[in-house]
Amino acid sequence: MIPLSYYLALSAVLFSMGALGVLIKRNALIIFMSIELMLNAANLAFVALSRHFNILDGQIFVFFVIAVAAAEVAVGLALIVAIFRSKQTIDVDQLNSLKG
Amino acid sequence: MMLSETTSGLFFNLVPWIIFFPVIGLLVNLLFGARMGEKAVGSVASVASGLAFVVSVLLGYSLWASHGEAQVVPFAEWIKIGTLDIPWNFRVDTLSVTMMLVVSGVGTLIHVYAIGYMHEDVRFKKDKKRFPRFFVFMNLFIAMMMILVSGDSYLMLFVGWEGVGLCSFLLIGFWYDMDTLGRPSWANSNAAKKAFITNRIGDLGFILAAMTMFWYFGSLQFGEVFVQAEQIAAAQPVVVIAITLFMLIGVAGKSAQIPLYVWLPDAMAGPTPVSALIHAATMVTAGVYLVARSAPLYVTVHGAQYIVAMVGAVTALFAATIAVGQYDIKKVLAYSTISQLGFMVAAVGMGAFVAGMFHLVTHAFFKALLFLSAGSVILGLERGHHRAAHHGGHADHHEEVFDPGDMRNMGGLRKQMPVTFWLYMVGTLALAGIFPFAGFWSKDEILLDASKHYPAVYWLLTAAAFLTAFYMGRQVWMVFFGKPRHAAAAHAEESGKLITVPLMVLAGLSILGGVLNLPFKGFHNFAHWLEYTLGHVEVLGFDLVVAGVSTLLALAAIGLSWLLYMRNPLRAGQEDPLKKVLGPLFTAMERKWFVDEGYWAVFVDRYVDIARFLADVIDWRFWHDWFHDKVIAGTYNFLSRKVLDLRVDQGGIDAIANGLGELTKQASVSLRRLQNGFVRSYALAVLFGVVAILGYLLLK
Numbered sequence: 009m010i011p012l013s014y015y016l017a018l019s020a021v022l023f024s025m026g027a028l029g030v031l032i033k034r035n036a037l038i039i040f041m042s043i044e045l046m047l048n049a050a051n052l053a054f055v056a057l058s059r060h061f062n063i064l065d066g067q068i069f070v071f072f073v074i075a076v077a078a079a080e081v082a083v084g085l086a087l088i089v090a091i092f093r094s095k096q097t098i099d100v101d102q103l104n105s106l107k108g
Numbered sequence: 109m110m111l112s113e114t115t116s117g118l119f120f121n122l123v124p125w126i127i128f129f130p131v132i133g134l135l136v137n138l139l140f141g142a143r144m145g146e147k148a149v150g151s152v153a154s155v156a157s158g159l160a161f162v163v164s165v166l167l168g169y170s171l172w173a174s175h176g177e178a179q180v181v182p183f184a185e186w187i188k189i190g191t192l193d194i195p196w197n198f199r200v201d202t203l204s205v206t207m208m209l210v211v212s213g214v215g216t217l218i219h220v221y222a223i224g225y226m227h228e229d230v231r232f233k234k235d236k237k238r239f240p241r242f243f244v245f246m247n248l249f250i251a252m253m254m255i256l257v258s259g260d261s262y263l264m265l266f267v268g269w270e271g272v273g274l275c276s277f278l279l280i281g282f283w284y285d286m287d288t289l290g291r292p293s294w295a296n297s298n299a300a301k302k303a304f305i306t307n308r309i310g311d312l313g314f315i316l317a318a319m320t321m322f323w324y325f326g327s328l329q330f331g332e333v334f335v336q337a338e339q340i341a342a343a344q345p346v347v348v349i350a351i352t353l354f355m356l357i358g359v360a361g362k363s364a365q366i367p368l369y370v371w372l373p374d375a376m377a378g379p380t381p382v383s384a385l386i387h388a389a390t391m392v393t394a395g396v397y398l399v400a401r402s403a404p405l406y407v408t409v410h411g412a413q414y415i416v417a418m419v420g421a422v423t424a425l426f427a428a429t430i431a432v433g434q435y436d437i438k439k440v441l442a443y444s445t446i447s448q449l450g451f452m453v454a455a456v457g458m459g460a461f462v463a464g465m466f467h468l469v470t471h472a473f474f475k476a477l478l479f480l481s482a483g484s485v486i487l488g489l490e491r492g493h494h495r496a497a498h499h500g501g502h503a504d505h506h507e508e509v510f511d512p513g514d515m516r517n518m519g520g521l522r523k524q525m526p527v528t529f530w531l532y533m534v535g536t537l538a539l540a541g542i543f544p545f546a547g548f549w550s551k552d553e554i555l556l557d558a559s560k561h562y563p564a565v566y567w568l569l570t571a572a573a574f575l576t577a578f579y580m581g582r583q584v585w586m587v588f589f590g591k592p593r594h595a596a597a598a599h600a601e602e603s604g605k606l607i608t609v610p611l612m613v614l615a616g617l618s619i620l621g622g623v624l625n626l627p628f629k630g631f632h633n634f635a636h637w638l639e640y641t642l643g644h645v646e647v648l649g650f651d652l653v654v655a656g657v658s659t660l661l662a663l664a665a666i667g668l669s670w671l672l673y674m675r676n677p678l679r680a681g682q683e684d685p686l687k688k689v690l691g692p693l694f695t696a697m698e699r700k701w702f703v704d705e706g707y708w709a710v711f712v713d714r715y716v717d718i719a720r721f722l723a724d725v726i727d728w729r730f731w732h733d734w735f736h737d738k739v740i741a742g743t744y745n746f747l748s749r750k751v752l753d754l755r756v757d758q759g760g761i762d763a764i765a766n767g768l769g770e771l772t773k774q775a776s777v778s779l780r781r782l783q784n785g786f787v788r789s790y791a792l793a794v795l796f797g798v799v800a801i802l803g804y805l806l807l808k
Contacts (some may be wrong), residue, residue, distance in 0.1 A: 039788075059505050100787045107785030 015056035022049035036088050036098040040081075047077050120179045121175040122163050123198040126148035126254045129159040134247035139460035140406075141240025151222030157219045157250050161212035168205045174638025174683055180260050180331070197260035203641040206465060207257035210472045214389045215250050217610040221480050222246065222381035228487050229379055233283055233290050242282060242379065249275035251602050253390055257397060261329040262318050262367055265398070269314065269362065272391045277304040279382040280375045284734040288377050289509050299374035302372055310361015320347065334404035341408035352405055352412035355398065356419065363395025363449045366423045370704055372446055376438040377695035380483030383438060388445045388479050389472035396449065399456040403642050407459055414562070416457030421558075421568035424450030426701075428575035430687070432582065433697030434445030439484045440583050444539065445475055453553055454565055457680060460557035460643050462625070462635045467554055469634075470546035470621040474538035477614040481532040484603040484611070485587060486512045489526045491734045492600035510596060515586045519678065524600040529588050531611045536584050538618040540577035540662045546621030548659070553627060556654045557646075570658060577662035581669030583688075590677030688752050 022045055030044030051070045058066025092098050133156025141149050149545040171177070178201030187194040222242065252275055256268025281300030287293040319326060322346045324340060325333045341348040359365060375387045386392070399406060399416065407415050424447045431443035448471050455464030476627045489512040511517060522529045538545035541552065551573060558566035602608075625634035625649040633742035639645050672685045687694045696702065782793075 030796070031788055034788075047791060103787065104785030107783060 012056055012060045016053060019049045019053040019056065022046075022052065034099045034101050036091065036100050039100065040084055040088065043084075044077060044081070047073055115531070118173060119166040119475065120170055122166060122180055123181050123200055124183055124257060125163045126160045126167075126212065126258060127251050129156045129163070130247040130251040130254065132156060132299045134244045134251065137240050137244045137247065141244065143238070144240070145234045146199040146227055149243050150219070150226075151441070154216060154219040154223065154249055157212055157216040160250060161209070161216050164205060164208040164212050167200050168209060171200065171202060171205055171640075176203075177636065178641060183798050185239070194263055196260055196264060197329075198258045199260035199330060199642040200258070202637045202639075203397075203400060203465070204257050206469065206638070207393075210393075211253045211390045212250065213306050214472050214476050214614070215246075215253075215385055217613055218381050218385045218389075218476060219243070221384075221483075221607055221610040222379075224604055225381055225480075225487065226361065226379065227606075232490050233286065238282070242279075245278050245282070246385070247380075247702055249279070249386060253394075256394055258568050259295065259380060260330055262321065262330070262333075264269055264321060265401070266314060267470055269358075269394060269416065270311065272386070272394065273304065273311070273362070276307070276375065276386050276391055277301075279386060280377055280378040282382065288513065290513055291509060296377040299371075299377040303371040303375050306368050307361045310358045310368050313354045313357025313361065317351045317358065320351050320354060320450065320649055324351075324462075330401070337404045337408055341405075343420050344372060345409060348405055349409045349412050352402070352409055353415065355402060356412070356416055359395030359398055359416075360419065361395075362398075363392050363453060364423075364446045365395070365419050365450060365453055366426060368746070369423060369427065369446045372440040373439055373700070376442050378434070380438065380479060380486065383442070384466070384476045384479035386481070387442065388475040393452065393468045393472065393516065396452040396456055396464055396581045399453065400461045400465055400642070403456075403459075405460050406457075413457050417454045417558075417562055417565050418457075420450045420452070420454030420457050421562075421565040421572075422450070423447070424454060424572035425568045425575070426450075428572045428579065429697055430700050431579040432575060433684075433694055433699075434579075435684075435698075436511075437485060437515050437518075437583065437587065437677075438513055440515075440579055441478055441482060444576065444579065446480075447576060448475065448539070450572065451551065451569060454569060455554040455557065458557055460554060460646075461549065461642050462638050462647075463557050465638060466625050466634050467550035468617070469545075469624065470538070470550040473614055473621050474535045474545070474547055474618040477611060477618050478535035478539065479530060480607075480611050480614065481528050481535060482513075484528045484607050485521060485525065485532075485600075487516070487603055488521065488528065488600040489518065489594075489596045492524070493596035495599040495601070496595035510594075512596065515583065516678070516680075518587045518591040518597045518751065519590045521592075521597060521600055522588040524597070525606050527602055528611075531608070531615050532584065532588065534615040534618050536580045538621075540580050540666065541658055542575055542577075542657055542662055543655075544619075544622060546618050547656075549622035549626060552655050553625070553648065554626075556648050556760070557659055559651070560648070560655050570661065573658055574661045574665050577665035578669050581666040582673055585669060585673035586678060589674060591679070592676065593680040622651060635761055648750055690782070704711065734784060 026042045026044075026046030026049060029045065030039050033039050033042065051073050054066040054070045054073070058064060058070075088098055091103065095102060117793075133153050136152050136156075137144070137149050144152070171179075180196040182195060183198055184196045186196040203478070226239055226242050249272060252268050252271030254268070256265055256272060259265040259268060277300045280303050281297040283290075284297040284300065285294070288297035300480065319335060322328055324344065325336050327333055337348070357368075360368045372387055372392065376383055396693060406416070427443045427446035427450060431440050431447065434440045434443060448467070450463045452467050452471070455461070455467060491511050493512065534545070538547040541548045555573070556571055558569055578789060592600075623631075625632055627648060629649075632647050635645055635647050672689070675684070678685070684694065684742050690697075699705075773780060
């Protein structure tokens, strides 16, 4: 059996890659995908720990997360489409009208 | 009614009504006088005064029935501070009732006379609206005089003393916006001010006397003071001398004695009934009453008595000399009043309180008679002046202002005004002291007393009596005999019944007044009456020498005046024959010995100088220019501009407020850099934040 720490390490690596992607990528779609990556890294940690401690709460949470992520994707992609329509770009560095 | 029967059916409790009746009268006239018509106004005032007289008579009867025992009727609590308790009590004794009878009796007659007099006066002076005002003042005067004579303490007496002074001021200045001839000027109100201010000097003396008394006697109630008088006079004679002499200053002010008499002649600016009531018969005798009332104090200090007597005697002679040189009919009578007041003051000063009070009473009769008759003469002349202007209007249009009071405009009035003439003769003979008129008896009693105790006073008073007869003779010859010296005198008309009837009553009293106190055994009624109040009084008999000398001198004086003024009656424009005889001396008399000018030079001008110095230098230059403008305003400006504005406000408060603003601005400038609008840097910040929080939670 694969030990828990492997799962958690994979989860941390995935999360870090997601976070890194959010921080350094300019394309909104890529950032979006990176967020999904971070969510799924968390999901992985949930199921791994749930399996390890034999408590089903983690599994249930993951379903919630997947549901929320699906909703989020629907809203997020709609936002990105709306942004693209008005700006002709999805480069987040161009969206700086809130600059102080 | 307040007819409470406490003292065995006597009327002592009615005593407050002597004040209430005149006050009711004045209130009625004050509130409704403008709508009531002259007859009604005058009737209300006269009835008010008359009822006060009725009450006085009832009080007199009650005293007589209770054998003259003095009553103190408590009326109201007045001043009560700690142990100091000065109630308003009425004192009903023979002395105060005598004054009440004179004040209200003569006062009522003068009120009636004034209805007729003021009716014409307000028409000559062309202001009918002042008619009710006159009677309001007159009733107020009666009320105040009653307070003066009925009070049971020096403080209550002082209230009345000030009150009558106020009424005197109001009535002298009754025609305040004109002079005595009706021309627009402030002469009358200046006369009123002179009277008031001169009296104020006298009042200061009164106040000093009252304070000294309170300090050493611990009371101002008559009874309590007099009980201690002898004891304190023995222990500290200086105290009693000081009190009596301070009081003398008050007496000199109110009763027009040297050196404060100067206001009384000017007071003739008031309407003639006022001159008769206030400035001859009643108010000016308040000083005499005060000395008589304070008899227990005066008899303990003979030195003070002597000074009082000398002041009175010198005034009597001094004023008589001035009266000789006057041309105004009322001025002659005014100086005569001063002179006669001198007689009274001399009498009460010598301790002859009965003689002084007796002369006060008879003088009230005949001097009121003389003044009112003089008023009748003046009215007659004014009527004559109008008629002359109407009838023979051919020549007199360019005529200057006509003075109806100037005796040089009169002459021969005996034929035009026979009733007034006879009434005037009665007054003259009474004043000159001719047997058997009232003045003869009262003056003689004073002279007799003086001849026994104070020879110097006797000679002064005898000389004054001689001059009295002379100037009255001169006046009668000039006014009623000879030929008219002016068209107005030729056309003069007799006055109506309303004016002459009160005069007849006064004439009757002037003839018969002597009966009060004839110097024969069994007839000293007045002396015994006052004895109840004054204690034992020396009753003098009849001295043929003194009476003879004074009568002969009076007759001689009248004869002398006949020689000068009747053998060759004065013609219009002619100089006074006495001027040829006396030369510059007469001029000095005519100019009142230059006393007024002297007072101006010594007091008034100096006072004006001081006032001007205070106003210009102290007030304006020092106080206003320097202290106010420089010191206060300058300091204020310096403080507000240089210190508070620059340093505190701009440098302190503004700096804090501005600094805070600047700080916030700086902070926001630095902080806005964080708000760069790059979503990735926000995400980085969130990441750092999460890492930091998690790190903290994990490493805690």
